Amino acid sequence: MYRILFSFLLIFSSSTIIAQVASTYTISFENSAHHEAVVEAVFTDLKEKTVEFRMSRTSPGRYALHEFMKNVYDVKVTDGKGKELKTSRPDPYSWTVSGHDGTIKVNYVLFANRGGGTYSQIDDTHAHLNMPATFMYVPSLEEKPMEVTFNVREDLNWKVATQLKHVEGNTYYAENLQYFMDSPTEVSNFSERSFQVNGQTINFVLHHNGTEAELDEYFSRVKKIVLEEEQVYGELPKFDYGEYTFLVCYIPNASGDGMEHRNSTIVTNTRSLSEGGMDANLGTVAHEFFHCWNVERIRPDALEPFDFEEANMSGELWFAEGFTSYYTTLTLCRAGLISEEQYVKGITGTFNYVWNSPARQFFNPIEMSYQAPFVDAARSVDPVNRDNTFISYYSYGNMLGLALDLSLRQNGLNLDDFMKLVWNKFGKQEKPYTVEDLHNTLNEYAGEAFGAHFFKNYIYKSDMPDMKALLNSVGVTLTQDLDKPDFGVSVNDEGFISKNTIIGTAAYNAGLEEGDRILKVSGTDFTSAKDFNALIASLKPNDSIQIEFERFGVTKQTKVTLLPNRAYSLSLFEANHLKLNTKQKVARKAWLSSKQR
Known part of the structure; x- marks a missing residue:
């Protein structure tokens, strides 16, 4: 995720490139059945007496810490002549070594078994590699090839x-650490398609169990x-080396994910093309490709x-991720891959999530973006109150994009x-x-x-515009059925409330909370979530009901x-x-129709 302008393409011969390299890696996969790779790293041109080498704690496109060191073991360190060197561990993520001869060799085993955009996965189907999750590095060499x-x-x-730039055979090159770490790699028996756009090549690499016809x-x-996305900006970015590559895995052992990079993206899903992926997987493709402008270069x-080495925080994610999310489904509609009706229905859930969330009273979109290190696939064991205090910057920005x-x-x-x-x-x-x-x-x-x-009003504060009038201008209705009652929280078949109740809802106002088990509704038993919902649906707004519930083994009642x-x-x-009317027809067409001439 580096931002260095390429004034010209690297056209050095292989021998010239090799002479410049200060960090050289070889990775092997003989034990792929057990999700292991063996990595040999050779670091040269070391000037300092004591050298630090380390694993990354996070990855380009991620904002939280992921601590990749946890999957590294059997580390051996020698100098350039093979002499074993003594190391020390100043922190959980790094080593220091002295007594070297200007070169250190580090050999280690990597365990990797999550095929997505953040981690690596090694098995007998592929080596799906995210570089920060795979390779150690020497910080003092970060500007060297x-x-x-x-x-x-x-x-x-x-x-x-x-x-990465191809050198020869299966050897590849990066100008510096930032580009190297931003260059995920798929090693498998994949299929590939390409097409040209104004002199640049778009590559689509697909690892799947389907047919060539499906591809x-x-x-x-x-x-x-x-x-279609090219039309938003009027041109493609100038890709380094003239190519952009989709690295796509639709296989049962992958995980659903997408991650943008400067000249490529990882897109993964367990859903095959023949099992609904032909349509359902396209949203991630649209989202990640839009990032080659917004996030990768509009940064x-x-x-x-x-x-x-640290979590990365930005107050602009409502724009970087959120506006990209707005264009994700808008692009599918403009490209004719979903209908106008599907598009409008598709944004309904996001609209409700944003407009009805009490979280806007606590944080504006900038402050929601600041939460990324805590929510971006981060893990913790203590309960949080995000149902009431957080709106995803993807969703918030999506609706702000619509409103703008x-x-x-x-x-x-x-x-x-x-844009x-x-x-x-x-x-x-x-x-x-x-x-x-x-x-x-x-x-x-x-x-x-x-x-x-x-x-x-909408960025520095958390107000919302008159969306009913705005949507009406393009022939979209925005309605509420205020005659239907709302209890404010769902229960499972055993009657348990499984998530925090939302501020301002009927259940919240009555003091009900996650973990409570509802036993009776106005003296009436129920045997399933369906029965409970039917009881509520039979009532009207402003009706009062007596709820008998159990909390911490004690039976209680509330109205x-x-x-x-x-x-x-x-x-x-x-x-x-x-x-x-004519004005609405023209406005709808200008909004949702293809921009290609």
């Missing part, structure tokens, strides 16, 4: 796919996504450079052109931005009054006053037998 050789399993027909069909859909200043887009369209503008301006001011120049920069750019694009209103159901429904005018 690196090289890695993959000893592939030829008996399994493995080959290598990566954004052809899926690749045709991927191409539509690439070309928050707080993430530059990426810190491999529709608001701009009221003034004859649109979010696409704003183009951000791209030209920051991304294309690879100049990191701040929240203030975004504010000033919106002022420049839409006028100071518009920019000040949007940021003052619950039901509230009107808060859930919103979004639907096209046509679904409600409403007619669009």
Whole structure:
């Protein structure tokens, strides 16, 4: 996740590259059945008497700590002549060594068995490698070139796919640590398709158990996504080495994930193309490719450079991740991969999550973004109250993107052109931005009054615009069925409340909480969650019911006053037998139709 401008492509011969390299790796997979790889790292040109080498604690695209050291063992350290060196451990993540001859060799075993965007996975189907989860490094050599050789399993027909520069055979090169760590690699018997866009190559590498015909069909859909997203910015980024590579694994042993990188992305899922993935997996493809502009080059200043030793915090994730999420499903609609009706129905859940969350009283979108080190696949054992205090910056930013887009369209503008301006001011120049920069750019694009209103009310504070009017302008209805009662929390078949009750709901107001077991509703027993829901549905808002429940082994009672159901429904005018006027038709088409000429 580094941001160094490439003024020209590296065209050195292999011998010249090798002469420059200070960190050389060889990785082998003979024990892949037990999820092990053997790594040999050779670090040269060491000037300091005492040298530190270490494992990363996090990974590009992640904001939390993941402590990759936990899967490394059998570490052996020698000098350049093979003499064993004594090491010390100043912390859980690193070693220090002295008495070397300018070179140290580190051999270790890596255990890896999670096939996603953050970790590595090694088994008899593939070596799916995220570099920070795989390779040690010497911080003092971070600006010097690196090289890695993959000893592939030829008996399994493995080959290598990566954004790293190819040297020869299965040897690859990176200019420095930031690029190396940002270069995930898939080693397997994969299939590949490619196409050209304005002189650059888009590669699609797929490791799956399906057919070549399925890949052809899926690749045709991927191409539509690439070309549609290109229209938002007016051009593709200038990819290093002229290529961008999708590294895709749809296999049973993978995990569902997606992770952006400068010239590539990892996309994984257990769902095969023949089992629903032909359509359902496309959202991650669209999301991650949009990141090659927004995040990778339109980059928050707080993430530059990426810190491999600490958690990475940014107040801009509502824009970096959230606006990318907005364009994810919008792109699928514009590309004709989902219908307009599917698009509108698809954002309904996110809309309800954001609009009805009590968390907005505690944090604005910037502060929600600050929470990333605690929620970005981070792990802890103590209970948290995030149901009441946190809205995902993916979802929050998604709805802010929708609100800004529709608001701009009221003034004859649109979010696409704003994103183009951000791209030209920051991304294309690879100049990191701040929240203030975004504010000033919106002022420049839409006028100071518009920019000040949007940021003052919706970014620096947590207010929400009149979405009913905005959606109406493009022929979408926003309604609530206030005649339906809302208890405020669901229960399982045994009557237990399995999550924190939400501030302001009927259950919360009555003092009910996670772990309580509801026994009776106004004296009536129930035998399943379905029965409980039917009892509530038979009532009306403002009805009061007596709840008998058990807490910590003690039977208690409380009165619950039901509230009107808060859930919103979004639907096209046509679904409600409403007619669009000419203005609404034009606005809808401008919003949801393809931008390709």
